[in-house]
Amino acid sequence: MDDQLRTVAQNGDIDALYRRFAEDPYVLDRVDQLPITDTPLHQAARSGKPHFEMEVANLKPSLSSKLNLMGLSPLHLALQHNCSHMVRGLITINSNLIRVKAKGMMTPLHYLAEIDDAELLAEFLFACPSSIEDTTVKFETAVHIAVKNGSISALKVLLGWLNRVNKEDILTWKDEDGNTALHIAVSTIQPQVVKLLVKHVNVNVKNSNGMTAMDTFHLQGTMQSLEIGKILSRARAKRASNLTSNITLRDYLSRKLTLIDIRDKYLGIYSRNNRSDIRAMVLVVAILIVTATYQAGLNPPGGYWQDNYKPATTNNGSSSANNTNTSLGQDPRPHYAG
Template sequence: MDPRLKEAAETDNIDALHVLIRDDPNILERIDKIPFVQTPLHVAANEGHIRFAMEMMNLKPSFAKKLNPQGFSPMHLAVITERNKLVLRLLKANKDLVCVKGWGGLTPFHYVVKTGNCRLLVSFLEASPECIEDVTVRDETAFHLALKEDQIEAFNILIGWLQRTRRTHGSVFSFEKKMANWEDDEGNTLLHIAARKDQRDALKLLLDSQLWLQVKAEDSAGFTALEIIKGAYSGDVTPSRNDYESKEVETKIKQLKDKVTFERIRVLGDRTRLSMSVDMINTMLVIMALVITAIYTSSLSPPGGVWQDNGEDNNAAAAPTPAPSLKIAQTYHLSNNILNTSKILIFGDKSEKAGTTVMNKQIYGVFWFLNLATFGFTDLVTVFLLSSFHLFLFLAIPLYMLVISYFCSMTILAPSISWAYVNLFFMVLFGSFHSCSSSRCSS
């Protein structure tokens, strides 16, 4: 590299850079042709000169991914020298710089984990979530590096992010299971490393948060993690707190370190939805629409129909009929009694008000339960599927109104005042839950 160019980078002199380019337009192109070379961007990154570095990124973006003779990219140097502001500016310009591999397959993200810089760790995960899948030439993940460097707080954040990420790789749990049980080139899983280094906080965190750990996996020496853990596992996790410059990042760090509770269900739901193809979602929405239509129709026209008038309004005596023979009369009365008994058992006697179902209370209870279970399940599945669309709230409003209409209809059909109150209660409960779930899914 031209000494004048190096001096301009060291002194943050952008004007000198422009003069050199005017005098020699190919001065940067000659540097770019060398595979491993110290570029002006490396020098600026090492010195923390933001303005010069961003100008160089503008003029020669390819310099950002070049490795110097020591195997470092400009982002590597900025991370190692703790030029955090420059790191964030480079990240904003190109998030893929997080995954540039240097000597040994170590990326800037790996160095952030090794140094325990939690502020940059959260920023890297947000900007480039795929960086957590990068491994070194020794098959080490960021989780392995955090434990080997005794960066328990960084490991805590990584585990928290792993539990909360919506990214899917195959099944709902496959990505999380793969990362939690990853083995390095010596067959060491996270449990092996934590047990061998007697990192009790990390052990407790793994055993509490990861239900699918392969505790019987053996390392290259033939030991399982449980054999190493015996006699060494006790105590509680007491993560340390650091004072970070940004309160926003500090809040995110705290959230990642908090134990996952009900949020776990929502994360798994998001992973499930994101793993579904568009055709599958469309097919399921059609099926759910048909089921909801059928159930809603049954609330308008229940089996057996409804009473057309009040029971006391229809007590007029029937017109007399000629008396049949004795044998025919006995058979007639017997079959008529059986028929009336069956009708009363299923539909109830005619003492109800007009507009209510002819079913008796017991049969109505079975009908009500099956309808509610089917309608509630299909409605929630529909909300779940629609929550991936941008205009979800507009789509959820008709569903919300349909729920209210359904319970209003079931209230009117109720064969008794007690069943009417039950329907009113569920109308309020289900409507509130529906609106609450809709707002949460849209957020």
């Protein structure tokens, strides 16, 4: 970015920007050719010029997701400089900017979870629902980050969102050390956070060291952690050694299929317990049963009579219809339906 364009961006002068275009129509294109660079959007974010930011983002949308030499996008800088008008303007133009990964693969959503800005965090989740699945270079979700930084308000928003969109399984995702958010809350002695999490998670998930949250609690050995022990006990948390099954994923996939596995496979249980899929499967099976029963009623299987037949007799006691029925291919013997 040349000095003249930098000054225009710093002042937020939109008229001067278009005068610069009159001199050089390709000035933004040359900036865009560089994969990592300081753009007019970065300068506008630092200077707090939301209108100029929106103008450039509309003219050259690709600049909005570009990182500068510090590894930050314009949206990251706008958040750091508390320019909420600029932040809302950028995500209005392109909500996917919420998923842009800065240095350390930190997204703007992760940053909000870190600083405990619950208001903007909620807006980000509604603007870009898929952003909740993004992880950092340390495999941390926004929940991990909120717990590590004691961001209670942000954590409440995240838990409420995950519950409403049926994605609470994200709470069992593990960071690079194999710890879930619950493991972290226990190890950092945050009873309030533990109390929030146990309502939404499987409290007996093990980390990469084979330890549950209760195992982590027993490693603390401090008076401050006693409350956490009570919370975990009420939530029926157990130590790994007390779990009824310690089967690993490798063991599960290596073993032979059982009758229960086969049943679950064909009833669609493996499709993340999708209730609508299971209901549809039951409905299809019911229809097949009814159809088969109806067809059997219309066409009873061979070996059963379909009508009553009693031939008339002559004076000498013989059947007068024997010859007739035989010629028609019918059984001349008297019989009853069924």
